[in-house]
Amino acid sequence: MTKIKAYAADNKDANLKPLEIERRDPLKDDVKIDILYCGVCHSDLHQVRNDWKNSAYPVVPGHEIIGKVLEVGSGVTKFKVGDLVGVGCLVDSCQTCSACKDDLEQFCENGATFTYNSKDKHSGGHTFGGYSENVTVNKEFVLKVPENLDPKAAAPLLCAGITTYSPLAHWGVKKGDKVGVIGLGGLGHMGIKFAHAMGAHTVMITTSPSKSEDAKKLGADEVLISKDEAQMNEHANSFDFLLNTIPVGHDMNPYAALLKRDATMVIVGAVEPLDPLHGGSLIMGRKSIAGSLIGGLKETQEMLDFCGKHNVVSDIEMIDIQNINDAYDRLQKSDVKYRFVIDMKSLKDS
Amino acid sequence: MTKIKAYAADNKDANLKPLEIERRDPLKDDVKIDILYCGVCHSDLHQVRNDWKNSAYPVVPGHEIIGKVLEVGSGVTKFKVGDLVGVGCLVDSCQTCSACKDDLEQFCENGATFTYNSKDKHSGGHTFGGYSENVTVNKEFVLKVPENLDPKAAAPLLCAGITTYSPLAHWGVKKGDKVGVIGLGGLGHMGIKFAHAMGAHTVMITTSPSKSEDAKKLGADEVLISKDEAQMNEHANSFDFLLNTIPVGHDMNPYAALLKRDATMVIVGAVEPLDPLHGGSLIMGRKSIAGSLIGGLKETQEMLDFCGKHNVVSDIEMIDIQNINDAYDRLQKSDVKYRFVIDMKSLKDS
Incomplete structure (x- = not known):
């Protein structure tokens, strides 16, 4: 020692x-x-x-x-x-x-x-x-x-990198998919970079209009303000995948409403109790909510190699x-x- | 008219x-x-x-x-x-x-x-x-x-038939899988029959020990009493699939704990708000919770044909x-x- x-x-x-x-x-x-x-x-x-x-x-x-x-x-x-x-x-x-x-x-x-x-x-x-x-x-x-x-x-x-890369890779996000990244912090900013590098149409979903400019610099194609009900309705049932990086308990129902039929929202931030989820939010459209924890070593190396290839860093x-x-x-x-x-x-x- | x-x-x-x-x-x-x-x-x-x-x-x-x-x-x-x-x-x-x-x-x-x-x-x-x-x-x-x-x-x-058959079929339940059916009512009793007919090791998960005998007659290989913490711990992380037929709001966390890594619980009964789900219940083990609504016409015909072949009725x-x-x-x-x-x-x- x-x-x-x-x-x-x-x-x-x-x-x-x-x-x-x-x-x-x-x-x-x-x-x-x-x-x-x-x-x-x-x-x-x-x-x-x-x-x-x-x-x-x-x-x-x-x-x-x-x-x-x-x-x-x-x-x-x-x-x-x-x-x-x-x-x-x-x-x-x-x-x-x-x-x-x-x-x-x-x-x-x-x-x-x-x-x-x-x-x-x-x-x-x-x-x-x-x-x-x-x-x-x-x-x-x-x-x-x-x-x-x-x-x-x-x-x-x-x-932060593997935590966001792993769900995007595991759930098969690909070129042309509409992917939402919920929350713009340490995790969210990597989520945007990865989704963008994977060729997805990347939407930053945030409560703060002030984050729009930054989100676009990071690679977001669009910004969706989650407090704006009209905007949320326009995007209803349209996302192939949602990466939820909110680090605290929150109401998942409005986000579940954004998912396409058979699509999945993955939670990587909130390890604590979430607000009551309505069964109907998943039943209507056969939607899923899943969790994901960092990634294994093999995938972490893949992520680093992906970053080398696409020049992605924090x-x-x-x-x-x-x-x-x-x-x-x-x-x-x-x-x-x-x-x-x-x-x-x-x-x-x- | x-x-x-x-x-x-x-x-x-x-x-x-x-x-x-x-x-x-x-x-x-x-x-x-x-x-x-x-x-x-x-x-x-x-x-x-x-x-x-x-x-x-x-x-x-x-x-x-x-x-x-x-x-x-x-x-x-x-x-x-x-x-x-x-x-x-x-x-x-x-x-x-x-x-x-x-x-x-x-x-x-x-x-x-x-x-x-x-x-x-x-x-x-x-x-x-x-x-x-x-x-x-x-x-x-x-x-x-x-x-x-x-x-x-x-x-x-x-x-009741297609509501329970559809998720079992869609999530690919197969011979040898360990499948839990939560709740023994109109939906649950069909869930047991289908999971059994598909060749799964079928576990009835219920709060009521009094339902054990019936569950076994319907095709359950085992009965797990969800109020019994020791039994629940024994079965932790062991299920390939859970069909949740509880018709009202409830705490999903103890059931999520039963899922294997990467396994899914599908809600077919509760269309209302569920008790707060812990993010950690899904993050640890990359687990999913999904919903399912009856089934399409093609799958409903498949279900009826399956029933004809396996002699399944209510x-x-x-x-x-x-x-x-x-x-x-x-x-x-x-x-x-x-x-x-x-x-x-x-x-x-x-």
């Missing part, structure tokens, strides 16, 4: 502050990664504040990690020192259950190991995320990052680790376009 | 009573049907009592119609006088929209004509259902009933039309195993 610098929260009410943590030295199948950049996901904030009632302190958040390979174990041939790599929300899983065999490690039946706040098989404690100098990860959970992408702006692909605002608490305050007010990314040099130099 | 005997409700608080109505004489493409039996669906009761706020009085309910062909128009070759036929929830649609072309007339984009309480293109008034001596229907909406089935017990196939209790109001009272208390069917001879002889 080696002691390294990190930023952590000690309890749910605490600000993040410097803390020394221990990382394992690379095992045979491990890759040790020098962390260059780490995106700031809303989940980081939830975990720090114990919103999901499962936080184990100290919490070192961060699961949108971009770095360079520092060292590889003897069993690693796929990566070499100096490679540009990424680590997302997962750092381990059983690799043997039916979910893992189906390349859906996020649903590992024996319990996936998440990048932070998850039981750590190696240390016996819990995992520490990317707000740290480096990280040691099993090779199966390390991703290649296309060299043509700006590595800073690629960081959020590891969570819109980001760079911060130093010393400003993380202010960034959290702004994040909570949705005051970011569209993702904070920490320059980890600020930690190493401190 | 010809005057015939029927039973109707004059207003939402009225009992049903005899009323003379007019039926059109057969047009070129029409089939005139002598009604032998008519099933009693919960929708009949909803429409009579104006629960959906759209009832046009007088309401003549009935959309589970079995009869013999009395007369055919000059354009009809598929049916001849004396054929055993059925009419379900639909008697007309535009036949030209994308839904109709996809054999999903129930979702006709120009508005399907339902068997009762729907705008009637021919009379200018509204349609009258099967609680009547005879009915005249466009040939495309008349179904052949296999001669090996008991015609009385075949009546409920036209609504469990019924025969009544005379004069007892319909008592039957409604009992229906509201779920005091029927499992469907009332009216012997229409009682109307003709009156």
Whole structure:
């Protein structure tokens, strides 16, 4: 084990502050990664504040990690020192259950190991995320990052990217489909970019007319203001697919009304109770509502390769680790376009 | 137009009573049907009592119609006088929209004509259902009933049958799948019969341990008591498909927990608001909740042919039309195993 610098929260009410943590030295199948950049996901904030009632302190958040390979174990041939790599929300899983065999490690039946706040098989404690100098990860959970992408702006692909790419890909969104992306935040802005890159007629669905201009810059062909009943009626029964990124409970019925017969709306943001859904909203038109959680490793690599090919990255605002608490305050007010990314040099130099 | 005997409700608080109505004489493409039996669906009761706020009085309910062909128009070759036929929830649609072309007339984009309480293109008034001596229907909406089935017990196939068969068929339930049918009433008892006949390992999911014996007689391999948390936990993440026939609002979260990864629960009963669904119930395991409404004419014929082949009919209790109001009272208390069917001879002889 080696002691390294990190930023952590000690309890749910605490600000993040410097803390020394221990990382394992690379095992045979491990890759040790020098962390260059780490995106700031809303989940980081939830975990720090114990919103999901499962936080184990100290919490070192961060699961949108971009770095360079520092060292590889003897069993690693796929990566070499100096490679540009990424680590997302997962750092381990059983690799043997039916979910893992189906390349859906996020649903590992024996319990996936998440990048932070998850039981750590190696240390016996819990995992520490990317707000740290480096990280040691099993090779199966390390991703290649296309060299043509700006590595800073690629960081959020590891969570916000795969979370939105996966449902679009899994439900087969294709050229010419009419796809709606509901909510314009960290997830929504990636949803628009992906749907657009897949060739869909992409509609930003938002409560805020002020977001129209930005949405169009990001790739939206149209903007639909969800508070405008007349506009909503015009678009009724017309969408092939809806990606719902709203991060809190809300009324899904008006959105279900937008779906074509046999079409699906996928929820990726709201893990909490939603307002009462009318059975009739689904029965009339044989419509579906589904959920989706990040993506497996194979699909995450596909997503990164897709981004390399289509030159898709996030819109980001760079911060130093010393400003993380202010960034959290702004994040909570949705005051970011569209993702904070920490320059980890600020930690190493401190 | 010809005057015939029927039973109707004059207003939402009225009992049903005899009323003379007019039926059109057969047009070129029409089939005139002598009604032998008519099933009693919960929708009949909803429409009579104006629960959906759209009832046009007088309401003549009935959309589970079995009869013999009395007369055919000059354009009809598929049916001849004396054929055993059925009419379900639909008697007309535009036949030209994308839904109709996809054999999903129930979702006709120009508005399907339902068997009762729907705008009637021919009379200018509204349609009258099967609680009547005879009915005249466009040939495309008349179904052949296999001669090996008991015609009385075949009546409920036209609504309860297709409502449960359609989602099982559409979502591809097959031999060896583990299928749960939630709720044991008119719909649920058909769901069990169909899932069993399709070769699925069929589980009746009910709040009432008292229904276990019946469920097994109907074809359930297992009974799962939904109030028993330990039993529910044992079955977590194990179902390939759930058919949810609960007719009122309820909490779907415990049922969603039963679904396997990527599996779907289909709602066919509750057209009203459901209790708040947790986003996490779908996100964890990429699960879906969908709705389904009866079925198109092609699939309804397939269902009847399937019933002929597998000898599937409903469990019924025969009544005379004069007892319909008592039957409604009992229906509201779920005091029927499992469907009332009216012997229409009682109307003709009156």
